[in-house]
Amino acid sequence: MNTNYLLAIESSCDDTSAAVIVDGQVLSNIVSVQTAHASYGGVVPELASREHQLHIVPVVAAALKEAGITKEDLTGIAFTKGPGLLGSLIVGVTFAKSMALSLGIPLIDVHHMHAHVLAHMAEKPYPSFPFLCLTVSGGHTQIIKVTAPLQMEILGETIDDAAGEAFDKTGKMLGLPYPAGPLVDKHARQGQAIYPFTRSKVGGLDFSFSGLKTSVLYFLRDRMKTDPEFINKELDNICASVQTTIIDMLMHKLEKAAKETGILQIAIAGGVSANSGLRAALEARAAELGWTAHIPAFQYCRDNAAMIGVAGYYKFLEGQFVGQEVTAEARMEF
Ligand code: KG4
Ligand code: ZN
Numbered sequence: 133m134n135t136n137y138l139l140a141i142e143s144s145c146d147d148t149s150a151a152v153i154v155d156g157q158v159l160s161n162i163v164s165v166q167t168a169h170a171s172y173g174g175v176v177p178e179l180a181s182r183e184h185q186l187h188i189v190p191v192v193a194a195a196l197k198e199a200g201i202t203k204e205d206l207t208g209i210a211f212t213k214g215p216g217l218l219g220s221l222i223v224g225v226t227f228a229k230s231m232a233l234s235l236g237i238p239l240i241d242v243h244h245m246h247a248h249v250l251a252h253m254a255e256k257p258y259p260s261f262p263f264l265c266l267t268v269s270g271g272h273t274q275i276i277k278v279t280a281p282l283q284m285e286i287l288g289e290t291i292d293d294a295a296g297e298a299f300d301k302t303g304k305m306l307g308l309p310y311p312a313g314p315l316v317d318k319h320a321r322q323g324q325a326i327y328p329f330t331r332s333k334v335g336g337l338d339f340s341f342s343g344l345k346t347s348v349l350y351f352l353r354d355r356m357k358t359d360p361e362f363i364n365k366e367l368d369n370i371c372a373s374v375q376t377t378i379i380d381m382l383m384h385k386l387e388k389a390a391k392e393t394g395i396l397q398i399a400i401a402g403g404v405s406a407n408s409g410l411r412a413a414l415e416a417r418a419a420e421l422g423w424t425a426h427i428p429a430f431q432y433c434r435d436n437a438a439m440i441g442v443a444g445y446y447k448f449l450e451g452q453f454v455g456q457e458v459t460a461e462a463r464m465e466f
Pocket of ligand 2: 244248269270402403434435
C-alpha cells in the first residue's frame, strides 16, 4: 500500500491547528492559541474567525515543515466540519476545500466530538474495543460507548452547561480570565474542598451543571456581603471546592455507565481531561474497580488537528470522502 499522508485542519473554536498524519501516525501537530479573548470572559466569535484567517496559512506551513514533507506529498485533507462556531469553522473548511481542489486530492470531513474520542488512537497503547469515553470540553460533556473507530453512541450527556463551561463560568465569577479551567485547576491544587456546592441529581447517565453555577453565584454574593475580601483570601479553597464538585459529578456517572455496560476500558477526552484532579480521580477509581484507564497526553486533550487527522485516517481507510459541496455545520448530529 502507498504511504498515506493526510493534512488535518481544526478551527472549530478559538485555536487554529494543523497536523500531518502518516498512515495513522502523527508526524506534526501545530496549535496556535488565540489570546485575544482573555479579557472578554469567553470566545468572541468574530475575533476568533479573524484570528483563524491570520493564522491558517502559517500554521499549515509549519505543520508540513515539521513533518518534513511538501504539499505535493499529501494524499488527502481532513478537516473539522462541525460542531463549533460557524465563522471559525468556515475558515478551516474553505481552506481545506481550496487546497484539496488545487492538489486534486480527496477531502474528509470529521465530526469534532468523534475526533476528541479518537485522540486515543494517536498514541499507543490504544484502548481496546468496546471502551467508554467521557468527553469533557468547553461545549460538550458526553459519555460515549465506542465499539469501533467509526462506531460510537452517546449514552449520556449534559442537559445544560458543559463541564468546561462550568469551570470557565465559575472561574469568571472569581475574577479569573478566560479560559478559567486551567487556572481553577492550578488554584485547586493549593486548596481544600471545604465549601459544599450543589450536585445535580439529573437521572440516567445525563449531567447538569447549571445548579452548581447558581449555587456558586449565591454563595459568593452572600460571603462578599460580609467580607469583601472573601474571594481574594479563599480563592484556592473555593477553586478546590468547585473542582471537586464537578469531578464527583463526572465520576459518579462514569462509574454508573461502567457498571451498566460492564465495560472496563475507560477513557477521558477533551479539554477538561487535562484537569489534574480528574486525571487523578480516574487513576484512583481505575485501581479500585479494575478498570484500564486511558488518559490522553496533554497535547491531545485540548483542541488539536492531530485528532482530526487520526479520525480522518479511519474514514480514509473506509473511503468516506466528501465533495466540494460540503459546508461547515455549527450544529451536527453525533
Ligand atoms: O476541548 P477544548 O480544548 O475545546 C472545546 O472543544 O471546547 O476544551 C476547552 C475547555 C475549556 O472550557 C477549558 O477551560 C477547559 O477545557 N480546560 C480545563 C483545563 N484545561 C482546559 N478545565 C479544567 N482543568 C483544566 N486543567
Ligand atoms: Zn474540542
